[in-house]
Amino acid sequence: MTDKNGTRWRWIGIAAVVLVGVLVGTGAYTAQRAQALSYLSNDPKACVNCHIMRDVYDSWQKAPHHAAAVCVDCHLPHDFVGKWLAKAENGWNHSKAFTLQNFHEPIRIHAKNAAILEHNCIGCHQNLIGGVLQAQTSYGQAHAEYAADDKGAHLGCVNCHKDVGHGP
């Protein structure tokens, strides 16, 4: 997007947020209009209510897992509380980002969510990789290292399986 647009969006965005701050009702309305409430659903189509999620939705359908897992299986904690907390947080973040248009593109997963993601990989594949994991107490440091850098010092599943979620 051009800088000109960028600043325009930002101003409108800030205006919007102030509004939200004052009137919670309006906040809900924003989320409503942005269909962020679709976070309350597990249906992948809920995610694509935001066109911005279209690419990942399409690529997910072509990736190895479309039959095995939906968005929330990978991207949200499986335990009840954590799931709803994350839904709240991400739902808010995404609506806000969508409104402010101030996020980095191409969209990149945030460290926190990357950790949730990996946890979910293991959740489903425990059996296959259990041998590897249990053999290495050093695995424990893995999540801690997420902050480290983007050069793969952390040996996460995605280091080698970057295609599983959304294809090459």
Add this chain to the structure above:
Amino acid sequence: LQNINTRQAEARETVFRVVEITEDTVDPEVWGKNFPLQYDSYKRTVDTVRTRYGGSESFQKLDQDPRLRIIWNGYPFAVDFREDRGHAYMLVDQRQTERVKQFNQPGACLNCHASVVDAFRKAALKGGLPADKVHTSEALFEGFKIINKMPYAEATQLVDHPVSCLDCHDPKTMAVRITRPAFINGIRALAESKDPVPHLPSLERWRQGNRATPYDPNTDASRQELRSMVCAQCHVEYHFAKPDKTLTFPWHNGLKVEQIEQHYKEVGWKDWTHKDTGADVLKAQHPEFELWSQGIHARSGVACADCHMPYTRVGAVKVSNHHVRSPMLGVAQACQTCHRYSEEEIKARVAVIQDRTKKLMDSAEDAVVGLIQAIQTAKAAGASDEALARARELQRSSQWRMDFINAENSQGFHAPQEAARILAEAIDLARQGQLEVVKITPRPTSR
């Protein structure tokens, strides 16, 4: 909320056409009425920002690296050679270069510096082509033939725009298309050659077929291939073949540096005779397509447009960024879609590749200059043409290789290892040339 509504609206409004566009719509501004986003970015190729090794500031390269004056001595490039910049400047820069002002150049120069589609057609009609054939490729080939051999001053009056929408797009479908006869001839020669081209699957397919009709990019090439071929109409090595100054791409044996050299040998081509040494030498020009072809990106199906015209989101729609420029000025769109590293990291990787190339380039230029001066001295000392023959051959082939990477505009990025290999050969051949010369010149008394 305002903008959510706006954007949901935008999402729908993408392909609504205001004006009708035909094969005769030359002015990009008119196209811009239907495609304002692409037109906006297209106009931005006037920007002039510099990068580590590229960018758009048209400084004098001969001052930055005086060795080039020696290497090109006797050829127009030794008078004026600048950093290239955006498409918006292609026509003025050609009209204003000392290479045009001080030397006679043919209309053939215009093939790559202007929107010539319409000019070619008009010339063909004037040349007697039946009016109903004006929109056929025959017309383009006819006009090509006529304008190539015109004097530049005359030909340049037939064009008004730099490369424009019409040159790259079919006005009906907006599909990317090939309009340049020189490329069609060149890619056909390549298709008929034996050089493996894994990065151009449609050529490989054509080779396996019955070859009844010659290879035609407009019907045979995939969309992804066209996203590179459209650039390969201009970003390639070329020469003006005798007798009609026919713009020709030397791909008859393949796209590699030695295969092109081989073709020039077969057709007995030289660009000029070097002023200091009397060697018949070659000048390389912007072989981006040829070098890219040897790289891992081409092999992985990554097209020129993927990096130089990356899809960019404007509001709700994604458009190809027509602000064609150095990807280093927009790494997020150009690279991060495929490479999950920070912008700093990506820039650092490019710097490593380009710095290595630069270092080798310096050694190669030193070696070539060393050879030129050695031959010059020997000649002055009275060495005969027979005696100098081998050394001159070595100058031709070493200089050709060094120049190939020097003229290529990515500082080795398009194919890092291949660029290094070519420079290594340039160095080897130039040094061997020096050894040849020493054999035949009186030895400076030492020891």
Add this chain to the structure above:
Amino acid sequence: LQNINTRQAEARETVFRVVEITEDTVDPEVWGKNFPLQYDSYKRTVDTVRTRYGGSESFQKLDQDPRLRIIWNGYPFAVDFREDRGHAYMLVDQRQTERVKQFNQPGACLNCHASVVDAFRKAALKGGLPADKVHTSEALFEGFKIINKMPYAEATQLVDHPVSCLDCHDPKTMAVRITRPAFINGIRALAESKDPVPHLPSLERWRQGNRATPYDPNTDASRQELRSMVCAQCHVEYHFAKPDKTLTFPWHNGLKVEQIEQHYKEVGWKDWTHKDTGADVLKAQHPEFELWSQGIHARSGVACADCHMPYTRVGAVKVSNHHVRSPMLGVAQACQTCHRYSEEEIKARVAVIQDRTKKLMDSAEDAVVGLIQAIQTAKAAGASDEALARARELQRSSQWRMDFINAENSQGFHAPQEAARILAEAIDLARQGQLEVVKITPRPTSR
């Protein structure tokens, strides 16, 4: 998910420990009782399959490329130099090489050819180390010191196994660990140097820290870094520093070819004096870690183990393949998880890189041999040491570069552009050496 669950039982077995493993468990077979899958693959390093440029058939490289006899003349490598093969052979191959049979070698050789952990500790105890310190790194450093300077024949009797589980793993946690003092010294020197090492983030972090304690791979390195460092204990350039034959990795200025050369200059090191030319020259040995460090894979966090010990699915579980070998023999596991191309395509890409390297290697060896013969002739013709000094220097540095890539075992794959750059410099320097020589030798009368 049915199929996943049904594999449960099978899966659990893999981590059930049958026997207890301690720091004193030297025999891999015992470890194999707990980790049968890893042990099975470990044993398979006896296989001997050949690839285009690598593989595991221990043929005589001196016959395949006789130029090497000239280049190494006067040094043991000119007598016997074979293609390397699997870890299972490391001890026998060392015991049986003519380089050991015909020449005196020190115990230092064993550092990388045997399971030495236990031997080091026993030697330290014998040397007076208190028994309660036997499992400290102090013990390893002590034994290292003692065994390095022993005669090979004596030292080799202290070991029975090729590199084994104990050398790479902590028996309690099975975490990968560093056991070699030479590497710990080397990586510390590197950490203290100024050479940027973006591929080793933990070194960069240590540099930013207060440096109170020296860098320690076993506590500071990430798991992914250890997956390469464990190999870098052996797959590196080395020399035996005087007076105690201390195995030393020359990383004090950095990992690049010229930085290592600089270090050897600073400590006044030479491997031998060339028999034909009298030049004090260097021998490079397997700088896999050093070259990999300059490549895009290292920079992308891809470790040795990712490609040479890829996870392999065995029934319901996946394990690191301990059949360490050429990845070309198992492209599916080694490459395809990251590169979604057909096996043929992946092999073709490697071939392109390696063929380019091979071509440059040939030119480089020709140039070096040319220089050697030139100096030899000049010497025979009576050229003085003063007159030959510069040419000999050039032999040293050109030969060093050519040898660096020749000794490196990936035929340039680990860092394609860097390998090409190094060979280009080798060629340039060797040819310049020849020009030096011509200056001082009677010129064959021509013209």
